[in-house]
Amino acid sequence: MLTVTVDGVSLHYRDEGKGPPVLLLHAFPLNGSTFDKQVKALSGRYRFIIPDIRGFGESARGDGPTEMSRIARDALSLLDALNLDTAVVGGVSMGGYAAMALLREDAGRVSGLVLMDTQATADDAEGKARREASATQALEVGVEPIIQAMLPKMVATGPDSPVAQEVAALMRAASPASVAAALRGMALRPDSKDMLARYAGPALVIVGEHDAITPPAKAEEIAGLISGAKLEIIPDAGHLANQEQPDRVNAVLDAFLTSLQGHSD
Ligand code: MLT
Numbered sequence: 045m046l047t048v049t050v051d052g053v054s055l056h057y058r059d060e061g062k063g064p065p066v067l068l069l070h071a072f073p074l075n076g077s078t079f080d081k082q083v084k085a086l087s088g089r090y091r092f093i094i095p096d097i098r099g100f101g102e103s104a105r106g107d108g109p110t111e112m113s114r115i116a117r118d119a120l121s122l123l124d125a126l127n128l129d130t131a132v133v134g135g136v137s138m139g140g141y142a143a144m145a146l147l148r149e150d151a152g153r154v155s156g157l158v159l160m161d162t163q164a165t166a167d168d169a170e171g172k173a174r175r176e177a178s179a180t181q182a183l184e185v186g187v188e189p190i191i192q193a194m195l196p197k198m199v200a201t202g203p204d205s206p207v208a209q210e211v212a213a214l215m216r217a218a219s220p221a222s223v224a225a226a227l228r229g230m231a232l233r234p235d236s237k238d239m240l241a242r243y244a245g246p247a248l249v250i251v252g253e254h255d256a257i258t259p260p261a262k263a264e265e266i267a268g269l270i271s272g273a274k275l276e277i278i279p280d281a282g283h284l285a286n287q288e289q290p291d292r293v294n295a296v297l298d299a300f301l302t303s304l305q306g307h308s309d
Pocket of ligand 1: 073136137138
């Protein structure tokens with residue numbers, strides 16, 4: 045198992061494939077295996093570096109809220125450990141918040157940005173209160189109520205579909221403490237609109253047409269902020285478009301990554 049230790053916290057990651065490096069950050073409350081179908085299809089041409097975000101998968105949690113800037117610094121430490129100056133940096137939903145945090149920490153490390161089913165705005169007061177209530181609930185009664193509330197919104201095909209059941213199994217693997225820490229961390233994230241407007245590199249924005257958590261309007265907002273960004277709306281997909289419609293997402297991701305050859309290191 046590949047691990048890197050950051051500030052005493054052991055973090056698991058995958059490093060698969062050959063080619064330009066692509067760092068992918070997963071959604072809440074899942075783990076790096078959510079990118080299996082991207083790795084399987086595209087690792088012949090790209091090197092995928094996929095950490096389990098602290099607290100999820102095989103990675104230890106550490107103390108306090110899992111702030112997006114903390115995830116970003118973990119990812120930068122991983123790139124350092126692999127001697128990679130730059131990578132294409134992508135993320136789904138919470139992973140997208142973390143990718144934006146990485147851009148804020150050190151834009152010079154980002155050779156291209158891929159934001160999937162995410163949003164540039166911070167939580168409002170009501171959203172923060174909802175997160176805190178969910179965090180308390182996770183700690184008091186476990187993650188099942190959160191799974192039941194989120195699952196219908198994760199995929200367009202409904203909670204009984206095979207892909208939804210795969211997602212539910214990943215969610216059930218998350219510990220209440222890690223779920224609470226990530227919820228509290230997401231509530232602390234800043235608005236990223238100004239920062240995205242300053243980003244001058246290549247960008248791909250992907251969203252499932254039926255995403256009920258971060259709907260297409262959120263993706264349109266991001267794409268409108270980044271000069272030259274390409275927006276791809278994935279038909280027949282909900283929030284986890286890369287898992288629900290992997291072939292469609294792989295095609296647009298591959299086209300974007302191919303377009304960077306000659307731009308990136
Ligand atoms: C995710 O899919 O990572 C989360 O739903 C994002 C969020 O709750 O804002």
